[in-house]
Structures are given as C-alpha cells and as structure tokens.
Amino acid sequence: MTDLLEVDDLSPESLRRVLDRAAALKAETTGDELPRRTLTMLFEKPSTRTRTSFETGMTQLGGHAVFLGPDDVGLGGREPVRDIARSLAGYADAIMVRLFDHADAETVADHVDVPVINGLTDRAHPCQALADLLTLREVFGGDPATVAWVGDGNNVARSFAVGAAMLGHEVRAATPPAYGLGEDALSRAAGQAGSVTTVDDPAAAVSDADAVYTDVWVSMGEEDERETKLAAFEDGGYQVNEALLSNAPGARVLHCLPAHRGEEITDAVVESERSLVWQQAENRLHAQKGLLVELL
Numbered sequence: 001m002t003d004l005l006e007v008d009d010l011s012p013e014s015l016r017r018v019l020d021r022a023a024a025l026k027a028e029t030t031g032d033e034l035p036r037r038t039l040t041m042l043f044e045k046p047s048t049r050t051r052t053s054f055e056t057g058m059t060q061l062g063g064h065a066v067f068l069g070p071d072d073v074g075l076g077g078r079e080p081v082r083d084i085a086r087s088l089a090g091y092a093d094a095i096m097v098r099l100f101d102h103a104d105a106e107t108v109a110d111h112v113d114v115p116v117i118n119g120l121t122d123r124a125h126p127c128q129a130l131a132d133l134l135t136l137r138e139v140f141g142g143d144p145a146t147v148a149w150v151g152d153g154n155n156v157a158r159s160f161a162v163g164a165a166m167l168g169h170e171v172r173a174a175t176p177p178a179y180g181l182g183e184d185a186l187s188r189a190a191g192q193a194g195s196v197t198t199v200d201d202p203a204a205a206v207s208d209a210d211a212v213y214t215d216v217w218v219s220m221g222e223e224d225e226r227e228t229k230l231a232a233f234e235d236g237g238y239q240v241n242e243a244l245l246s247n248a249p250g251a252r253v254l255h256c257l258p259a260h261r262g263e264e265i266t267d268a269v270v271e272s273e274r275s276l277v278w279q280q281a282e283n284r285l286h287a288q289k290g291l292l293v294e295l296l
Contacts, residue, residue, distance in 0.1 A: 002115055002295075003116040004295070005118045006126055007129045008163070012192070014294070015166055016167070018294050019137060019290065021289075022286045022291075024290075026286040034058065034093075037058070038092045039065045039094050039292070040095050041068065041097075042068050042084070042099070043069050044070055045098050047098055047119075049281055050120060050127070051067060051098075053285040056285055061289060066091075082111040089112035092114060093115075093296055095114060096117040097116065097119060098119035098121075100221055102118075102124060104121075117291065122155060124158060125156045130291060132213070132283075134286060144169050145211060146209045147160075147164060147213055148171075148211070148248070149173040150238055150240055151233065152229070153179050153181040154215060156215045158184075158185040162188050170197075171189075171196045172204075172205040173197070173198050173205065175198070176236050181198065202238050206251065207248060210251060210252070212248060212253050213254040215255065216259070216263070240255075240269055242269065251274065253275050
C-alpha cells in the first residue's frame with residue numbers, strides 16, 4: 001500500500017495491522033519511529049481535529065508536520081494541482097490532503113511517489129474510520145458489533161460502513177431516501193466479513209444495537225441545501241436523542257464532531273455516560289500515528 005484515499009485501500013489484514021500498531025503507540029507516550037520525516041498537510045477545509053492530531057502525531061513520532069492552508073496555496077487557482085503535488089513531493093516524505101473534491105486527492109496521488117493520505121474529501125474520510133474502528137475495538141474487545149448509522153449517508157458514513165464491514169461488524173444504516181450511502185459504498189462493503197444493510201426506520205436500525213453513530217446533517221460545502229436537508233431529517237425522526245436510544249438501552253454513542261447539538265444529536269446524549277465522542281476524538285491521534293508508521 002502506498003496511499004490511503006479510501007479505507008479499503010487497506011486490506012482487512014493491513015487494516016488490523018494499522019489498528020494493532022495504533023493501540024501499541026497509544027500505550028507508549030514517547031517514540032522515535034519517524035525521526036527526520038516530514039508530513040506536508042494541504043488544507044482547503046477548516047479543521048480542528050485533523051490538523052492537530054496529524055501535527056501532534058508527527059511530533060510524537062520524532063518527525064515534523066508542515067501546514068499549508070488555502071491562503072498559502074490556492075489549490076488549482078495559482079497553479080495546477082499536479083504542479084503543487086510534484087513540488088511538495090520533493091520536500092516531504094508523505095502528503096496529507098483535506099480537500100473538497102475527491103478527484104483533486106486522486107490527482108495528487110497520481111503525480112507523486114510519496115504516500116498520500118486523505119484527511120477528508122467530499123467522498124471519503126478514511127482517517128476518521130480508523131479512529132472509529134479503534135474505538136470499537138477498545139470498547140468491544142475486538143468482537144463484532146452491531147452499529148446503527150442514523151442520519152446522512154455522507155463521506156464519514158461511507159468510510160465507516162466499508163471499514164466496519166471489513167472487520168466483521170454489522171452496520172445498519174437509516175437515512176432519508178435521497179441521502180443514502182450510495183451503491184458504490186454498498187458494493188464495496190458486500191462480500192466483506194461483516195455486513196451493511198439499509199433500513200427505512202431509525203428506530204429499527206437502532207433496535208438492540210451495540211452502538212449508534214451519527215454526524216451532521218449539513219456538511220461543509222452544503223450550506224445552500226440546509227433548509228431542504230433539515231426538513232428531510234427532522235420529519236423522518238433522525239435525531240439521536242433519548243427517545244430513539246430507548247430502542248437500544250445499552251448502546252454507546254459515536255459522533256465524529258463537530259456536533260450541531262439540537263439537530264442530529266442532543267446535548268444530553270453527547271454529554272451522557274453512553275457517549276464515546278471524546279474517546280473517538282483522541283483516537284484520531286493514535287490511529288493516524290499507526291497509519292503513518294505503517295506507511296513510512
């Protein structure tokens with residue numbers, strides 16, 4: 001494996017190996033696995049967890065991270081994406097991108113010979129999936145779990161569903177008809193050790209689940225769709241609240257953050273003892289460290 005643009009660029013075996021390494025690195029507070037290595041981070045989108053976790057991770061591994069934001073580069077404006085990519089590859093041992101258009105991430109990967117990591121695009125968020133799967137492993141001991149996805153079938157949902165199926169988990173996805181996971185994600189999950197199924201009713205998806213996962217209904221770049229999307233999700237009962245969770249009394253709750261409290265999830269649920277949100281957020285650091293060591 002050279003790049004991680006989609007979670008299934010990893011095989012199930014290499015995915016487990018990344019998580020094994022992440023768990024070991026989480027238990028070890030210092031290390032020098034990547035001395036004198038540099039990660040260049042190319043950002044079009046705002047970030048809290050992605051930038052901080054990658055930058056901290058490289059520091060803890062003995063390396064260095066360089067941040068390039070929209071004002072630094074102007075991706076595709078001042079110069080073509082392929083030219084930026086080839087220049088950065090001459091300086092860095094790996095490139096992490098957080099972009100709007102997944103095709104731009106593919107262009108970067110096509111024009112360099114260093115590993116390229118997708119830190120988020122409109123199509124996929126594999127690094128979040130690694131953190132989610134590490135969290136499930138910590139909570140459920142590596143046993144297959146039943147996870148209900150409730151809400152938008154967005155980039156986070158697609159990456160999580162495929163990655164979870166690779167490790168033998170069962171995912172039940174409840175989304176409004178117009179906002180499903182899509183045939184591509186469903187076909188990639190098919191034939192894995194686990195399964196991904198779609199249901200119409202959020203309560204049916206959540207029933208007796210081990211965990212319930214949701215994300216924002218309106219992602220970055222979709223602000224013009226806000227009113228339409230809110231109506232579809234509110235009318236369908238997709239908010240993760242105490243009433244919905246009564247269908248799964250023991251279920252834990254996942255959210256990748258940022259959370260729009262009062263929309264897709266209530267404040268009470270985020271702050272409850274069910275919540276794994278902060279464990280998930282911390283695990284972005286450890287999962288990405290495992291990935292970086294594996295790649296480099």
